[in-house]
Amino acid sequence: MDTLKVAVLGLGVMGQTHARIYKEMPNAELVAVYDIAQEHASRIAESYNVTAAESLEELFAVPGLDAVSICTSDDQHKTLALLACKYGKHVLIEKPLADDLAEAEDIMNAVNESGIKMMVGHTLRWDPRYYQAWRAVQEGKIGKPLHFHARRNNSYQNGLRLKGRTSVIMFLAVHDIDVLEWILNDKIVEVYAIEVRERLQQFNVADAVVCTFKFASGAVGTYETSWVLPDHYSEIDAKLDLIGTQGVVNINIFSQNVVVHTDKHFTYPDTAYGVDLYGKNTGIMKEELSTFVSAVQENASFPISVEEAYRAVHIANCIEESIKLGRPVQTV
Ligand SMILES: NC(=O)c1ccc[n+]([C@@H]2O[C@H](COP(=O)([O-])OP(=O)(O)OC[C@H]3O[C@@H](n4cnc5c(N)ncnc54)[C@H](O)[C@@H]3O)[C@@H](O)[C@H]2O)c1
Incomplete structure (x- = not known):
């Protein structure tokens, strides 16, 4: 099975964790990262030897990109999730789905209409x-x-x-x-x-x-x-x-x-x-990301639905x- 090509959006505490785990995962390939703080994104990209996209358009145009992790602050989830739906990329989005109920509903509807797969990172x-x-x-x-x-x-x-x-x-x-x-x-x-x-x-x-x-x-x-x-x-x-x-x-x-x-x-x-x-990240977050990657590859359902996260x-x-x-x- 081909490796899943993924990018991480938002490189704070959680985004850096996602990036590291994808980088270490045998069936995923971290291909790009993006953060509004561009210098910060460049530093992270350099450490992982991947592209730091300078805009969202550039990020979503990365050749072969299959999926994105959305790890920005909650108030940015909707804009980025809707873009992922528009570009047909699968999404792992950090919890909460959004910090506003109407925005959470917009995301849920966009996911259902677009046919992409979205997993919400309810870590527990x-x-x-x-x-x-x-x-x-x-x-x-x-x-x-x-x-x-x-x-x-x-x-x-x-x-x-x-x-x-x-x-x-x-x-x-x-x-x-x-x-x-x-x-x-x-x-x-x-x-x-x-x-x-x-x-x-x-x-x-x-x-x-x-x-x-x-x-x-x-x-x-x-x-x-x-x-x-x-x-x-x-x-x-x-x-x-x-x-x-x-x-x-x-x-x-x-x-x-x-x-x-x-x-x-x-x-x-x-x-x-x-x-x-021993130099690799393991534990609950790794399990969560592994579930996302393999469920997308195998077209399987996730343990949590977007409706439950809503x-x-x-x-x-x-x-x-x-x-x-x-x-x-x-x-x-
Ligand atoms: N699953 C968990 O246990 C867990 C734990 C902590 C945080 N979270 C969730 O993870 C998400 C991120 O939290 P964090 O603590 O890493 O936040 P953070 O503040 O450390 O990082 C957010 C990053 O997003 C970037 N950013 C903001 N707007 C952006 C945009 N429009 N495009 C690209 N980048 C943008 C910021 O520059 C920053 O680097 C939140 O939704 C939070 O609730 C989940």
Whole structure:
């Protein structure tokens, strides 16, 4: 089978990860990169010995290009996704599908009309811990899900780095909204949320959001998400405690099961998402990109549909509306 020729658009934290993984993948070929910061794009392109396109027209005209990864900030997703549809290129787009519901809908419609394949990078679908939780529920091991607590707290450095370009709900909660509906095989019908603003006030965004979910089956749960964890704490503090009629599933992501101590402080190196192992990137992100490449090559479906990713944006929107209105919001 021919290698899949791919380009990466947007070369920040995620774009550089995508570029590196494609470069190391045997059945993909990184052929070009593009970023509005052209000097930055040239540096990355040089390190991978690929073309740095100077415009989107030049990027989409790269001979043999099959697919693109869209890794720009969320507010640029729609423009770039619609261009990919126009040029008939398959897309791996970072989550959220878009940070605006109407834009997410435009992307979904354009994908369906164009016939390209689009996978949305809801990373937790490839996280073995969430996959095991999904499997346990599908196999009936915990009976009927009744109630849960979930959490996704992230470092203050991430809150600062994103400078209010997105909200903690669109950046973090979309992950859990998607996996909760997937794991419970159920739909959220009501959300009720409150927020706190303190450390990120200069960017006009919440530090943390706490919310309740009610599902169509009657299952209920609480959820918290923040991006103000202190420096030298774990970068990610995520949790799921799901209680069913006949069992429980627990996910606890904090220390990564490895701690490196020095005279000054200690760190928890990543052992799951993007691990440097003997000079190559491995882990959840690599699994996600490998799924994309092989599913396009084999014309297979992806573990997550564009409709499901759209739904995560819809529920995120309902949470934001609930905060504004100060009351529960029905999602249907
Ligand atoms: N899957 C995950 O776990 C995960 C984690 C972090 C971020 N993300 C998502 O990945 C995406 C990128 O996030 P990030 O943290 O890498 O952002 P970032 O701010 O580090 O990088 C964004 C890059 O896009 C470039 N850019 C902006 N507009 C552009 C345009 N029109 N054309 C080309 N380049 C453009 C910027 O110059 C920058 O280099 C976001 O959608 C974010 O939500 C996903």
